[in-house]
Amino acid sequence: MPATSKTVRRQHQPMKNIIILLAFHFSIICFGQTNKLPVPSKSFLEQIHIKDNADLIYLSKYLGKKSEKTLERFDESKQVCSAEYKFGTGIILTQNFCSESGNNVKIVFPFYPKSEIVKYVEWLFKTNENDWNNDKTRYQPKEDGNPGCYLQIKTFKEKTVLEYYCGC
Template structure:
């Protein structure tokens, strides 16, 4: 009986310590932040530099009848199972969707504040939505819990 209790305690501690640990996002350096503040590719560049890609851009879509810089949609997987999608194909502007596995909402909020914080937007009470104060043009950002372990960040910017 004592042996079974020890096995149970060991198993419980192992799952508690390692099974549900949450990852931390790296802090970008100040030069990177200054160069990328409110830049359409800021988050993509951040993940590429500080996390590292696994898949490269895939499921690409291009603007019709375009001759230069025609890529308007792609998906990419980064290390730590971060799934990134960017879409500028529609006339409404920029749309980004990022799925984070085993990251806390606080980590995602910190990331949003690093790249999108302005005097024109505000967080709601639960810090799940960051929107323009005047409900006008700008970036609308939502943090959604998709599953027990996955949080989705959606960003929609336009006029």
């Protein structure tokens, strides 16, 4: 018995539904992706709270360091003073402590909302000496110009960037 056009359409309907479903899931994964940072344990936060490289320790432990690239060394000792680190979920941390006055850090969080970066700042940098501005894009000493850490969150379409300087 020859296939009618209705029979052919019915035979291809399940395949068409599968293709539409796969395309829908692909668009959600690719275009609606937002990441969440792993919540550190209280004991972990207590151990790293006073360390200069708390962010590097946190990201390595909870997201896994994928690569490390030396950007600059001190002239005399040849020790690394600036480096770039890549972590799971595409996070990139660039650190420069070549200056005697302090260190500069930039962390790019792809597909992370600002709210996750605010939590990150509060986990690793919270002090009684610092305050947030009204829209939680700056976290710095209450008295502007005082020594400490000055953090700024910048949001873009596909990434959120945390930049900070700690020093005197």
